[in-house]
Amino acid sequence: MSDSLMATYKRLPIGLQKGEGAWVWDTADNKYLDALSGIAVCGLGHAHPAVTEAIRRQAGELIHTSNIYQIDLQQQLGDKLTALAGMDRVFFGNSGAEANEAAIKLARLYGNKNGIENPAIIVMEHSFHGRTLATLSATGNRKVQAGFEPLVSGFIRVPYGDIEAIRTIAKNSPNTVAVLVEPVQGEGGINIPPEEYLNDIRTICDEHNWLMMLDEIQSGMARSGRMFAFQHNGIHPDIMTLAKGLGNGVPIGACLAKGKAAEIFGPGAHGSTFGGNPLACAAALAVLETIESDQLTERAENLGAKILADLADGLQDVAGVEEIRGMGLLIGIELDRPCPELVTQALEKGLLINVTAEKVIRLLPPLIMSDEEANTLVEILTDLIKAFLNEGTSDNSA
Ligand SMILES: *Cc1c(COP(=O)(O)O)cnc(C)c1O
Numbered sequence: 001m002s003d004s005l006m007a008t009y010k011r012l013p014i015g016l017q018k019g020e021g022a023w024v025w026d027t028a029d030n031k032y033l034d035a036l037s038g039i040a041v042c043g044l045g046h047a048h049p050a051v052t053e054a055i056r057r058q059a060g061e062l063i064h065t066s067n068i069y070q071i072d073l074q075q076q077l078g079d080k081l082t083a084l085a086g087m088d089r090v091f092f093g094n095s096g097a098e099a100n101e102a103a104i105k106l107a108r109l110y111g112n113k114n115g116i117e118n119p120a121i122i123v124m125e126h127s128f129h130g131r132t133l134a135t136l137s138a139t140g141n142r143k144v145q146a147g148f149e150p151l152v153s154g155f156i157r158v159p160y161g162d163i164e165a166i167r168t169i170a171k172n173s174p175n176t177v178a179v180l181v182e183p184v185q186g187e188g189g190i191n192i193p194p195e196e197y198l199n200d201i202r203t204i205c206d207e208h209n210w211l212m213m214l215d216e217i218q219s220g221m222a223r224s225g226r227m228f229a230f231q232h233n234g235i236h237p238d239i240m241t242l243a244k245g246l247g248n249g250v251p252i253g254a255c256l257a258k259g260k261a262a263e264i265f266g267p268g269a270h271g272s273t274f275g276g277n278p279l280a281c282a283a284a285l286a287v288l289e290t291i292e293s294d295q296l297t298e299r300a301e302n303l304g305a306k307i308l309a310d311l312a313d314g315l316q317d318v319a320g321v322e323e324i325r326g327m328g329l330l331i332g333i334e335l336d337r338p339c340p341e342l343v344t345q346a347l348e349k350g351l352l353i354n355v356t357a358e359k360v361i362r363l364l365p366p367l368i369m370s371d372e373e374a375n376t377l378v379e380i381l382t383d384l385i386k387a388f389l390n391e392g393t394s395d396n397s398a
Helices: 049-059 072-085 096-113 133-138 163-172 197-208 259-263 278-293 296-314 341-348 371-397
Strands: 016-020 023-026 031-034 089-093 120-124 155-158 176-181 211-215 239-242 253-257 321-327 330-335 354-356 360-363
Touching: 031 371, 049 278, 072 089, 072 253, 072 278, 089 096, 096 133, 096 176, 096 211, 096 239, 096 253, 096 259, 155 163, 163 176, 163 197, 176 197, 197 211, 253 259, 278 296, 296 321, 296 330, 296 371, 330 371, 341 354, 341 371, 360 371
Parallel strands: 120 155, 120 176, 176 211, 211 239
Antiparallel strands: 016 023, 023 031, 089 253, 239 253, 321 330, 330 360, 354 360
């Protein structure tokens, strides 16, 4: 392999050249069932005709102008997204990290405008918010931060799912202005908080005039079985960030805001050269239209429930399987030991999966996956897990 690329990724030994629906082909023409969707990006699968056509059409019209002009497609996408989310305004960037940067800047400006010195944002252990300096500082994973000190200050960390820890901060840290939290932790291992957690955070934020900021970059865009995961809780955040599934692979990120949070930025406060350009907005509009017309939100909920039930069935009484959990098509299988080698083993069986937080097999299948494809996924994966755990046992006893 050429070494012209910076060594930021330990890459798997295949390259993909083509995709269709839930399937991809490598450069040697081997076929794989995709249960990862490019990490929750290609929710509509690969080469979806509606997205392909929208990109093709827009590329032939106008790819980019600048945010110094009015951009009709950006306006349309903004109208559609804010209506779907029940939010008021949106800022478009090009990635998840940029969407979170906008959220963090909003929180700081909100604090400073309200006369709070050194405004602080509550963030969670095991969270992931991106790789820019502010977002890696907000991230609850030392591996992401190590070596990049000095980190950006102004973050207070508490355990995920622990509402009392947030109440304690409310008592002791009067400079707090916001809470930034994932409704379901993705990179952290598909961690699902207690059912009332988001509702309780909403209440605390209201009591203290804090902004509730949800990172829905992985959980949003129908993946959780709702268009946005917060809709399971019947609440609204003040700020929500989106990216991954929004453009089905065309880079786009969004920071949405509601009420007072929507009025914080004025002209010159923030910006982006590429953010919300006509090409990205055309792709995202096609994604939203398809999710709605093909009822993919309901599909994610039902298919997720089916896969969870089938996994529970197939892995029943298998020693070494600690927990099988999920919300829609965010699915995690936690083992009692690190299992990174399962990724390569699955590859050899024609299946794309991921392992995160060392011991959690993470599945993020496209929302368009069929029942039959899901059966194939569960079959291959349960066999692999059983073999992996058995091997481990015999190795130990040898
Ligand atoms: C992927 C992810 C990000 C970062 O998105 P990028 O587009 O890689 O910058 C932030 N937050 C969450 C929850 C994510 O899953």
